[in-house]
Amino acid sequence: PDEIVQRMLRMAKVTPQDTVYDLGAGDGKIAIAAGKLGATAVGIEYNPDMAKLAQCYVQAEELTGKTRIIQGDVFKEDFSKASVVTMYLLPELNLRLRPTILNMKPGTRVTSHQFTMGDWDPDETAEVDYRTAYLWIVPAKVEGAWTLREQGSANAYTVNLSQKYQKITGDVAAGSAKQPLVGATMRGEEIRFAFNDDKGVTRTLTGTVRGNELTGTLKGAGGAETKVTGTRK
Incomplete structure (x- = not known):
């Protein structure tokens, strides 16, 4: 739903200076919403048909200069340049991505719709119409x-x-x-x-x-x- 998407982007404090990667982009809703905020947005979607549909929506919104959709595998594509990562994936996929995310630049903001990252507690949680959004901020390694x-x-x-x-x-x-x-x-x-x-x-x-x-x-x-x-x- 649009309300949870907007809440996720607000939690991450997305600005036009951000580069947002949406993992498991589906129909591109989150990447498009980030583009409308002025951010550079990239959606990664594994399903070729869904990726094409998402790209059509990007064009319909006249956001081709801000938002693009990649047909690809989130475990193979490089999203290390992201300042914000958004996800609506299954819990086991979140856990598989967790080591990669923890190695990203400290301060990177990560939001997930509905699913957590195991024992890495979120820094913030929000409820919107019985749906949950989570925010994590990648910590510097200080041990x-x-x-x-x-x-x-x-x-x-x-x-x-x-x-x-x-x-x-x-x-x-x-x-x-x-x-x-x-x-x-x-x-x-x-x-x-x-x-x-x-x-x-x-x-x-x-x-x-x-x-x-x-x-x-x-x-x-x-x-x-x-x-x-x-x-x-």
């Missing part, structure tokens, strides 16, 4: 040991992170003591957690992870902020 340094200070912290999808846990070596991370979250490249330093002051890190580098701020007592950089060992 490992990191060294954090505060700008203008000799303070350095060793942070050990464990990760399962967007959920992270870990501890910080502050001075001689290890303190658990509190409220640790990932959303795309954005990371946030709190810990108590060696003076018992709660510090909150908000940062961005790109590869083995982290940049951000540490907020301490009274809201004072210092810049922080991190490298993965």
Whole structure:
């Protein structure tokens, strides 16, 4: 239904700057709706007759400059350039695609109509007329040991992170003591957690992870902020 399609695209915050790939495009409804929002949209449909029909609908909507339909296999076509992936596939196909999606650029938004991705919990869920839409944001890979340094200070912290999808846990070596991370979250490249330093002051890190580098701020007592950089060992 059109309402669920629009909700999926709103959840993914689709703009004209986005490249949207619709996996299992069917009659092209989602790819066409994304094209109408100004995005570059590509629908991948395995069934040749359905792909032809979808292309006819694209032409009828005069969207040939924005939306195209590929007759192909979602497991063979390259959709790595997508900033947004939309899906209305069977659960087992979602699970087969999950490793590929998790290797996409952190921050890629993924929406699915009706079906989940197993134990990768969605970042957002919406109900429209008894139908469900899900949103996931591909998380950066942050697992490992990191060294954090505060700008203008000799303070350095060793942070050990464990990760399962967007959920992270870990501890910080502050001075001689290890303190658990509190409220640790990932959303795309954005990371946030709190810990108590060696003076018992709660510090909150908000940062961005790109590869083995982290940049951000540490907020301490009274809201004072210092810049922080991190490298993965």
